[in-house]
Amino acid sequence: MSALLQIEDLSIAFGRGGRQTPVVQGVNLTLNARETLALVGESGSGKSITALSVPQLLPYPLASHPTGRILVEGESLIGASTATLRRFRGGALGMVFQEPMTSLNPVHTLEKQIGETLRIHQGLSAAAARDRIVELLEMVRLPEASARLGAFPHQLSGGQRQRVMIAMAIANSPRLLIADEPTTALDVTIQAEILELLADLKQRLDMAMLLISHDLNVVRRVADRVAVMQQGRVVEQGEAASVFEQPRSDYTRALIAAEPSGRPRPVANPQTVLEARDLRVWFPRRGGLLKRVVGHLKAVDGIDLAVGAGETLGVVGESGSGKTTLGMALLRLQAATGQIRFEGRDISRLGKGALRPLRRRLQVVFQDPYGSLSPRLSVEQIIGEGLAVHRIGADAAERGALAREALAEVGLDPALAERFPHELSGGQRQRVAVARAIVLKPAVVVLDEPTSALDRSVQTQLVELLRSLQARHGLAYVFISHDLKIVRAMSHRMLVMQSGQVVESGPAERIFTDPQAAYTQRLLAAAL
Template identity: 65%
Template sequence: MSAPLLTVENLSVAFGARRVVRNLSFKLYPGETLALVGESGSGKSVSALSALRLLPPGGHNPEGRIILDGTDVLQSEEAALRRLRGGVAGMVFQEPMTSLNPLHGIGRQVAEAVTLHRPLSGAALREQVTKKLREAGLPRAAERLGAFPHQLSGGQRQRVMIAMALANDPKLLIADEPTTALDVTIQAQILELLAGLKRRTGMAMLLITHDLGIVRRHADRVVVMKDGEAVEQGDTATIFAAPRHHYTRMLLATQPRGRPAPVPPEAPEVMRGEDIRVHFPIRRGLFRRTVGHVKAVDGVSLAVREGETLGLVGESGSGKTTLGLALLRLERSTGAIRFEGEDIQGWSQSALRPLRRRMQIVFQDPYGSLSPRLSAGEIIGEGLEVHEPGLGRAGREAAVAQALEEVGLDPAMAQRYPHEFSGGQRQRIAIARALVLKPRLLVLDEPTSALDVSVQAQVVDLLRDLQARHRLAYLFISHDLRVVRAMSHRIMVLKDGKVVEEGEAGRLTEAPAHPYTRALMAAAFELATVRA
């Protein structure tokens, strides 16, 4: 066997007094895929960041030994690290919206990754940038070089991150949840793309994920992490066929199950949208004239009742999130929007403000929606200060503690800041922030996308329990159809801004009528079969 491309020996990382990685050791060889798996907070991402010394300064210096392509990472000067970062090892970060510069077009950002290591310019640079975006599966790549990150869907932003990581054909790709924001059909395309690149170039991959179906199909070896330690490691087939550690067995056995409680026939309607349309202008030329429109949502009608969950599914860019924002009057739209029987489409923002506590949202990107300057307790309690100013500090703190407990976090964590939590823990804080106001309608935009399978199941159970107790109406937006099936009473399938199929959740998942729905279900439940 050839020499290892990456060697990690006795790696330990502490955040202040808390040790988050303990004596981790593994080797990664050229052409191999090694997966780091474990629950949120197990130390997977911290270990990957340490491989390129990307942890923030100040008490986070890793100890141990890391050798990448013959270079001692922990002892290297900045010049040597710059050669490694992007040139030898590319990285796809977990949260593309916070990793991409909101002020620059995506073409410029990919070009920057290229020119740091290659002397390209002009037409040659543009061709290389377009090629990498196409390889990453971005549709109409040549036309979108000037697009800004906020103009792309979550899945499209993730593909831009992959293009940047692959810009210089690295020997190693560190992929931190590379398909978290992608729907099931695009997941398969991206993973096949990475597998093809690995076969052609001999590239190695360090894959960090909580999706065990991906691990089983794409990893050669697995390291299972819990509380910062490797509890088990070995080749993938052996780990899945005969796991030795009880924690590994628990991970393999866990997935969202069950169905929501039935909706009473007399349940009142909470939200209704009629012929909702959201069209974004396409402007070109020196004078930025409108030459067309992107029809993000194109004539969608829906209704959701008290205690009911309506699941919105479809590929990235199908209009799911835009529709949810439009219904909350957070995106300009046309069509009628009725909340609790009143048409709110023409209301001013000041008139809408009292309604905001009764219609809440959990955003797709938990890190981007949490202020880094506020503690978790302040983030969760901020809405109470606005909508219940007479509650008082003690009352707010009690409500925040209860909300943290409801989402499975220790109330003592209220004093910590967002950067001190894992991606999954940040998502739970975002859920707690919405739930603390006890809304009538909750729009859940990919609420489990950053969570590992065991926490997914816990959050699904939590949301169903809260719905049954408080008769909440949910608009549940997700690309994870296993979670949608476990959560939803009805499912609506969107494609290119239009509804292609709608129906009761059990019927639609078991006997879809539309070819597009059949393709989605086949991809989703093929993955579920692999996991089982």
């Protein structure tokens, strides 16, 4: 049987003329129908650009292929005509991108975005396309699929947006699915469902899958073969079981060993710095001709919590459970009812002017570092912006020096201050986001999925960094994550959320070793 995908001696370079920089060299890969090949490696190893070269989605002519061939069903794609590439893209080749918020069009509804590929490749009528879209959204377990057709990407959680991307990718029953971190933004139970779904589709459609992932647990579960990339080269490949059980490369062994370990440093009688009582965030549901309120979506429903100096409160739960909404409400970035006290002061009803001096003490690190860092500002300007707003530093030179000190504290070379976000790796961007928060000397930092887009080795480094910063500065963390291994390495106490409510809370180690709620038990069984 001939291979569905053949990559032969592929090299990729960026630049023009004699100033080309090679980033991928000598890659040889083969993928057969119904087979899953996983590309693994650290951030910047060349995984994603190797995958993007298959449908020819690199920024040509800035990108080029000095050597190599890419064959899909025997047809060469390097240098193929626009018509040929259009036929393959979204048809025989489906693509799930890494960052759904930047991949989905923010001004188009879900129905319009998924329907576009159905009309182009299948010529479906509006009614038939609508039925197919609902079917696809139900296949990827999007809640209330038929009611979501008019929704925009910003109205969905990170996990829900990723499921929409998967629905778009499988819309035309592709023979090859390229999945670039397809479960990155998903909680552990939905990860299992999506992986099961992809495995089922692979068999039913004779579909092959090229999987790019930093999550070695995912790779273990779904890959038939594994190729390990380092600095643009494949350093090892083979059957998945063989690579994981008997790795030949030192680099592969280091990747497998890179797991968050240890526990947070114990804190004796921490002084409470942030607490909430009966916190609620209800979004109105409107219906009928006059769009009257007919009900409420209870994103956060009557939650009590407290976190002390030097302590980490882990918040876990499935996508859509209300974790991020809770974090934003605690920071007064989301309207809420109930009481929020910071350093003993009720801040629930403070206006914008009264809140501003407190903002430097209440900081956040967002889930998507690429989306939360301005592409038009240098790293120094990004970190220095908060300093300028709060009038810290006598002048631009002093603020620049403080920004460089913050970069050094998060383990980055201060020389990176002159770079822009697109010139950094994912791990570097997230460290810049952490530097932007700590440069203001906060008391509380809300960390919203800070490791979800990072490979395992970089995740481990970030966990060590966050624990070090917490010990040094007595920071209180509200740590929101679906990755329970990282939550265990970071958290002193935990809240488990389901449908806007806390179903279990207490010391983190007790919850991990003796969970009481059935929902918590199901989460742990899916992850550990």
